[in-house]
Amino acid sequence: MVNTVSVKKSTLLAVTAGALFLSGCEKTAEGQVAAIVNGEEVTLQEINAALGEANIPEGADKDVLKQSALQQIVDRRLLAQAAKESGIDQDPAYLIRQRQLSEALLVRMYADKAGTTIKVPDQAAIDRYTEANPFTFANRTIYAVDQLIFPAPADLAELKQLEVAKTLEDVGGILTKMGIKFARKSAQMDSVQVPPAMMAQIVALDPGEPFVIPTGATVTASVIKGQQKVPYDAEKAGPIAVKAIRNEEMAKIMKQRLTEAKAKAEITYQTGFAPPAEKSEAADTPDVIKKAVEAPTG
Incomplete structure (x- = not known):
């Protein structure tokens, strides 16, 4: 009886593995999938995201740009796969860098989401800002x-x-x-x-x-x-002031959220690594927030 059950389990496992293998082979590049690279899909969303970060000249052929963007993604995917095969994805230096990039992206997108709650400043607010910051404008x-x-x-x-x-x-x-x-x-x-x-x-x-x-x-x-x-251009000053006002408001929101997160967090430091007790964080904006609000994702 034991042998029968064992055979049945082995047969089931074999069938399941075969089904998964066939499922992987059945992947096709259609619909939202632009290409398949060694079983990994490259989607239209990835291509559009790449194009969104590029400076596209007016009148450019979008189909040609999409094909070019796709090839760049395919090349990057192939090299990334080769890197994994070499074991780089298990290297401690890679894992640290990966975490840094991942956290930075999360913070940037968190700041960008906070920016959606900020009202667009009116002309009076823009005028007040430009007058209060002469070294940036006039x-x-x-x-x-x-x-x-x-x-x-x-x-x-x-x-x-x-x-x-x-x-x-x-x-x-x-x-x-x-x-x-x-x-x-x-x-x-x-x-x-x-x-x-x-x-x-x-x-x-x-x-x-x-x-x-x-x-x-x-x-x-x-x-x-x-x-x-630098010659002052009032028309160009408006958009610059709007962005600066938005960034300042986003920084305030992110500082408040950081303060709230610290209040709820449990943080322990090794001796000698704790920040000075007398240091005040109220005035300065942390670099991580400055970077996030100055280059938000779109």
């Missing part, structure tokens, strides 16, 4: 700057020694005394890319007076050598 300026770039000290309080510097040469001399190596270069600084409060402080400096800005692992000391005002 007074937008491109500055030519000379810079000294050096690694940030472990204690940023050490940068207070640079407060007595009146020229970039003074900064270089102080850094040399501190034993900090630096590199010198010329660059451009767009007032749009500088926080308004910081930009106001910079333009209030005496001519040739340096300003120091820590940026993560590096610090940049700069002096303005020249400037060129």
Whole structure:
């Protein structure tokens, strides 16, 4: 009796496996399926998503573009399959990167969904915003700057020694005394890319007076050598202001949601990794939110 049951189970398993195999072989490229690559479907939705991210010139042949987009997807799929066969999908470095990309996409789409609840600003709101942000609009300026770039000290309080510097040469001399190596270069600084409060402080400096800005692992000391005002175009300013207002509102929503998530979360840190207790998170917008609202998915 045991042998009979065993034979029946084996037969059932064989039949089931065969049915699955036949089902896989019966896949056809039709309807919403544009192609099948080693049993994996490429859908019309994938093609449309790829086209949605491309800058399509006016009057372009859409059928040709679809075929081109499909071939790019097929090529990517084939190489991804080859990578999996080589075992890369089990590599710890790949798994970490995969999680980072997945989380970043989730946050971006979460922010984009939050943006659907934001009302389109009216003209009065747009006018108020452009007036409140002159360095982005009417007074937008491109500055030519000379810079000294050096690694940030472990204690940023050490940068207070640079407060007595009146020229970039003074900064270089102080850094040399501190034993900090630096590199010198010329660059451009767009007032749009500088926080308004910081930009106001910079333009209030005496001519040739340096300003120091820590940026993560590096610090940049700069002096303005020249400037060129960008012509103001009221028609172009409107859409830019609308996007900026939308991004600010989205950031507020996401910060509130992050605060709520932290309040409910259970987070434990290894000794030495916990954030400083005195650090206030109310003023600054976390980088993860900035990235999400500046490049939302559509």
